Amino acid sequence: MNKKAVSFFETVQTNFDKAAALTEWPKGLIAQIKACNSVYQMRFPVKIGDSYEVIEAYRVQHSQHRQPTKGGIRYSNMVDQEEVMALASLMTFKCAIVDVPFGGAKGGIKIDPNKYSVDELQRITRRYTVELIKKGFIGPSVDVPAPDYGTGSREMAWILDTYQTFSKGEIDAVGCVTGKPVNQNGIRGRTEATGRGVYYGIREALSYEDDLISLGLSPGIEGKRIVVQGFGNVGSFSAQISRNEGNAKIVGVAEYDGTLYNPDGIDIDALIEFKKENKSIKGFKGAKLLENKHDWIGIDCDILIPAALENQIHADNVHQIKAKIIAEAANGPITAEAEQILNDKGIMILPDMYLNAGGVTVSYFEWLKNLSHMRFGRMEKRFNQNTYSSIINAVERLTDKSINASEKKLITRGADEIDLVRSGLEETMVTAYANIRDVLINRHKVKDLRSAAFINSIDKVANDYISMGVFP
Ligand code: GLU
Numbered sequence: 001m002n003k004k005a006v007s008f009f010e011t012v013q014t015n016f017d018k019a020a021a022l023t024e025w026p027k028g029l030i031a032q033i034k035a036c037n038s039v040y041q042m043r044f045p046v047k048i049g050d051s052y053e054v055i056e057a058y059r060v061q062h063s064q065h066r067q068p069t070k071g072g073i074r075y076s077n078m079v080d081q082e083e084v085m086a087l088a089s090l091m092t093f094k095c096a097i098v099d100v101p102f103g104g105a106k107g108g109i110k111i112d113p114n115k116y117s118v119d120e121l122q123r124i125t126r127r128y129t130v131e132l133i134k135k136g137f138i139g140p141s142v143d144v145p146a147p148d149y150g151t152g153s154r155e156m157a158w159i160l161d162t163y164q165t166f167s168k169g170e171i172d173a174v175g176c177v178t179g180k181p182v183n184q185n186g187i188r189g190r191t192e193a194t195g196r197g198v199y200y201g202i203r204e205a206l207s208y209e210d211d212l213i214s215l216g217l218s219p220g221i222e223g224k225r226i227v228v229q230g231f232g233n234v235g236s237f238s239a240q241i242s243r244n245e246g247n248a249k250i251v252g253v254a255e256y257d258g259t260l261y262n263p264d265g266i267d268i269d270a271l272i273e274f275k276k277e278n279k280s281i282k283g284f285k286g287a288k289l290l291e292n293k294h295d296w297i298g299i300d301c302d303i304l305i306p307a308a309l310e311n312q313i314h315a316d317n318v319h320q321i322k323a324k325i326i327a328e329a330a331n332g333p334i335t336a337e338a339e340q341i342l343n344d345k346g347i348m349i350l351p352d353m354y355l356n357a358g359g360v361t362v363s364y365f366e367w368l369k370n371l372s373h374m375r376f377g378r379m380e381k382r383f384n385q386n387t388y389s390s391i392i393n394a395v396e397r398l399t400d401k402s403i404n405a406s407e408k409k410l411i412t413r414g415a416d417e418i419d420l421v422r423s424g425l426e427e428t429m430v431t432a433y434a435n436i437r438d439v440l441i442n443r444h445k446v447k448d449l450r451s452a453a454f455i456n457s458i459d460k461v462a463n464d465y466i467s468m469g470v471f472p
Contacts, residue, residue, distance in 0.1 A: 008310040009082040011336040012089050019454030022445050025462045029471045033092075033461050036062045036085045042131045046124050048116070055109060057128050059137045059145075062088035062104040065464045068141055069105035070095060070360060072148025072179075073128075073155070075121075078309065079108035086310075087148075090331055090353050091360070096457035098357040098432045100364040105143050107132075113150045125155050129162040138163060140175030140370070146363045147179040149309065152233065153191065156180045175370035178363035187366035187376075189421035190359075195237020196422065197358015198329045200429035202303060203246060205325065205350055208437065214346055215324040217302060225263075225301040227252035227323065230308030231271075231281055234329045234356065238305055240268045248303075254296035255281050256308075261299060262287035297321060306333035313338045321347070328352035343448055351450040353457070354432055361428045365421055376421065381414035388412040 013034070020030045038061040045052040058081055061069040071091035084106050092104025109128055113121060132138040138145065138159075147156060156179045163176040180186035189196075202221060206212065209219045217224075226248050228239045235253075242248040249265035257280055260266060266287045274284045282289060290296075297304075297313070298320035306312050310332035313321070318338040326334065326342065327350045334342065334349065342349060369376060389412045396402050403411070415423075439452035446452050465471050 008332050008335075009086040011311075011332060011334075011339075012086045014336045015339075015450055016089070016454060016458075019451040020458060022443065022451060023455055023458055023462075025458065026471065029462055029465060030458070032465065032471075033063070033458060034089075036060055036088060037064055038137075039081065039085065040132075040135055040137055041081055042128075044127050044131055046120070046127055048120050055111065055124055055127070057107070057109040057131070058084040059107040059132055059143070060084045060088035060105060061137070061143055062106075063092040063461065064103045065092075065461055065468070066095070066101050066103045068102060068139070069143045070100070070102035070146070070178075070363065071105040071107070072146045072359070073107035073109070073151055073159075074148040075109050075111050075113040075150030075155075076309070077110060077112045079110040083310070084108040087331055092461065093454060093457040094353040094357045094360055096460040097354050097436065097453055098361050098428050099460075100357075100360055102144070102360070102364070105145075106148070107145055121155070122158055125158045126162045129159045130166075133163065133166050138176055139167075140170075140172045140367070144175065144363070144367060145177050146359065147233075149232070153179055153181045153184075153186060156186075157184045160184060172371055175367050178366040178370075179359075180366070185366075185370055187362065187369050187421060188416075188418040189425070190362045190366055191233065192237045192241070193362035193421075193425060194234045194329070194356050194359035195239075196241050197361065197425060197429050198234065198238040198305065198307075198327060198355055199241040199246060200358070200426050201350055201355040201433060202242065202305075202325070202327050204430055204433040205327075205348065211348075211437075215348060217324055221246035221248050224248045224303055225251045226303045226305060227254070227296055227299045227301045228305045228307055228329075229254040229296050229312060229333075230306065230330060231255050231275065232307070234359075235305065235307030236268070236272055236275075238307055238327075238329050239266075240272065243268050251301055252296055252299040253281060253287070254293065257293065258282045259290040259293050259296045259299075260284060260287035261290055263300075303327055306330050308333070311335050313342075315341070318342060324348065325350065328355050331356065339450075349448065349450060351453045354436055354449070354453045357432070358425055358429065361425055362421055365424060376417045377415050377419070381416065383414075385412055385414035388414075 040059045088106035095102045156177050159177045167173045174185040206221050228235045239250045253260045297317045300322045303325045304323035305327045307329035313334045315337045318341050325348045331352045436452045
């Protein structure tokens with residue numbers, strides 16, 4: 001069994017136990033909340049080239065205290081049962097923190113997607129979906145997958161098409177998966193959602209002046225030096241939005257094949273374009289390529305955003321960190337051992353289950369859109385626009401002054417789907433941070449944001465079980 005994945009699962013369990021010990025819930029209830037309820041391990045043959053390959057895959061539903069269960073599907077060589085169990089557990093707590101009414105789940109296929117053609121990936125994805133259908137592990141009211149590491153809207157479209165083939169007449173079938181392309185019943189703003197949520201989360205953490213004194217940081221994200229490890233979907237949007245909307249300075253970007261550094265800040269829009277064309281960040285002119293690609297860990301910065309895979313910050317490299325805040329855009333990037341060291345040093349950790357919850361939050365909006373069979377904003381956009389125009393006209397009439405045309409256009413604009421998605425996501429991230437911070441400040445013995453986040457979600461899940469009458 002993969003050693004790294006075992007320790008990731010253990011890390012999640014250790015973090016859970018540490019937080020659960022600070023609550024008053026009965027032992028049995030805590031044990032139920034911790035357990036992974038349903039684990040489906042599968043093997044299926046797929047024709048690759050001239051021969052058949054037996055594919056190893058999983059779907060884990062950690063908790064059905066709310067349904068459907070929800071969570072992404074990852075394609076990676078590191079996938080094994082324990083990794084998927086760890087990720088499914090995190091999904092339960094993630095959904096609870098941001099008040100998304102789902103249980104947690106996760107799927108994984110043990111493949112390196114770069115080694116397969118698009119055709120082969122399609123065959124693997126469709127066959128995996130059929131396996132899920134056969135065992136009742138997918139459906140808009142049962143379990144709803146989404147993208148994760150190594151997958152994107154293309155894979156979700158294949159899943160949707162396969163599901164629909166087998167669900168004739170099911171009116172809500174398109175809600176069986178989220179993260180779909182916009183023209184395939186997806187929602188605007190889903191692709192950027194996790195990265196945008198990371199930005200809102202960091203911005204919130206930096207808005208509480210008192211919390212920053214011990215870190216020696218001034219309030220506000222503007223001008224903060226950020227290093228991003230991992231420049232895939234989550235890393236690139238986190239960096240781009242932090243820079244373009246928050247005026248942060250991205251001084252380092254690390255990928256599996258190299259690390260870029262520029263103390264004056266990297267032009268992220270240009271780097272995204274460069275990576276699109278070259279499939280790598282190496283060779284980008286706007287920054288220096290470090291000799292050792294692992295040196296991202298020690299770059300002098302204020303905020304380090306690990307946005308790749310789990311276990312990237314461990315006992316052997318944790319001492320090199322100069323950042324004052326670690327913002328976990330990835331799931332489980334810090335091992336339990338490293339976490340202890342970081343906590344002792346007083347470094348602030350913004351925990352994954354809060355910080356990267358933007359993805360599932362917008363997935364929730366997509367699912368709601370699918371069930372309502374209507375784009376957000378369709379009913380009220382014109383009505384609002386007309387109301388705002390009437391107000392402006394009345395103000396102009398009463399004051400005998402006129403507002404210039406471009407200002408008028410801005411004020412009278414009705415919200416489109418993307419505006420509503422972004423505002424819903426921002427509201428979600430702001431409120432959730434305030435709730436977690438409240439636990440940290442007001443609950444006796446809680447010393448770090450991860451435990452506070454766990455406690456916040458354990459309380460919500462526990463209350464659900466109690467109101468179901470499962471634990472009277
Ligand atoms: N895979 C993402 C996560 O880990 C998104 C899950 C979803 O949208 O259901 O949060």
